[in-house]
Amino acid sequence: MSLMDISKIFSLLQPKDEDEESEQGQTLNNAVSRDDVALLAQLLSQDSYRKCINARSGWGVPVTPLRTAAALGHLRCLELLLEHGAEIDSLDVKAQTPLFTAVSGKHLDCVTALLKSGADPNGSQYNNCSPVLTAAREGDVEVLRELLRYGAEVDVKPKVPEWAANATACRGPLYMSAVYGHLDCFKLLLLQGANPDFNCTDQKMLARVKQPQTVLDVCLRYGCGAEYIQLLIDCGANVYLPTPSVDKLTNQNEALGILLQQRVCPxxxxxxxxxxxxxxxxxxxxxxxxxxxxxxxxxxxxxxxxxxxxx
Incomplete structure (x- = not known):
């Protein structure tokens, strides 16, 4: 690829200078990036800037000022933008909402502010991932708690076409927290009603998977330990569903012992x-x-x- 071709690509990604809305949106974004609340308030006091509050600007992936504030964890700017009517669930080109970026950045105060203002705790239906999945994978139990408190789905809702259904597509937040070793998140999800067996409520999806893995199965295969198995049993997991062969498990004697004991004791x-x-x-x-x-x-x-x- 020649230098000229690269220059053309970047020129297409760059906002047009003559676009007044884009320029004003960029000015708002710059103020947010610097966490300059005073300047942002001054700009938003003008009608021309308030009209551009949801304008997308920037190189590469154009974003709104609210998305920038959420991604950087600039709470005061975020609250000011919300007070002036910023679109709370606006999507970027990746179909990510400001809430999703705040969760990804582990900015608990911004997550709480967005949820209080009415952000959808489940994120965008067009994004394969979700705020809950992200928090469970990262082990951010406080962010996860806030999402669930505001009504986020505790079990996965697969966002893949039926023809693409497989065992991986059925792995939701409970699977994530177990595989990544986040016991606090695992316990929180179970206590908030996560399905202790398959962690997937889509029966059509499960029907298309040749052999869906239970959460018990995953915990044993990944060596999660006795605490995970006991929590699953206490929260109602079906201990009679298929589990891996004993000879395939390593260093899981205690966990397997708890499961086998539960199978013979009602x-x-x-x-x-x-x-x-x-x-x-x-x-x-x-x-x-x-x-x-x-x-x-x-x-x-x-x-x-x-x-x-x-x-």
Whole structure:
């Protein structure tokens, strides 16, 4: 490729100088990039700049000022843009929302501000990934907690065509947190109602997969440890679903022992009662609902899998 060809490509990516809206959008973006709240407020006090608040600008991947603020974690700029009517779920060319970029950057304060202002906790339907998947993969339990508190889907909704269905496409947040060794995220997802068996609620997708892997299977194969297996069992996993052959497992004696013991010992009545009650509690913020129940503290703690009798 010649130098002239490269120059042409960059000229196409660069915003046109004569485009007034693009210039003003770039000025807003520059103020946000520098976290210059005073300048941003001054610009937004002018009608011409307020009209360009959702304009995309910049080299390569043009973005809105709100997306820039979310990506860089500039909370004050982000809040100011929202106050002036910035489009909260605007998409970039990758179909990523400002919330998605804030989650990717682990900017908890920006994530919370966007969610409070009405951002879709599930991100864009056109993006194969999602904020919850990203938080689970990165092990960011506080960001994950906020997303779930505002109603994010705890189980994966595959965003691939049916013909592309495979076992990998069925692996949602619970799988991610297990494979990457994020026990806190794994526990949070289960306590918020994640499916402990397949972590995928799309029956058409599951039907097309030759042999879907259970979460138990994945935890054993990846050597997640006894804590993961016990959590799955406590949260209602079906221990009789297929699991890998014993000879294929390494250093998993304790975890496998817990599973085999559970297969020959039925669940206690208390355990089954807890599962039945939790099943009828709304998925969003289960702990808050349990805390509001007019029952003894020891029972509330039991429903929350909290072994201590007091908080």
């Amino acid at each position: 669940r206690t009545l208390m355990s089954q009662t807890r599962l039945a009650i939790r099943k009828h509690i709304p998925l969003t913020d289960k702990e808050a609902v349990i805390d509001s129940l007019d029952i003894p503290l020891v029972m509330r703690n039991y429903l929350k899998y909290n072994r201590s009798e007091t908080r």
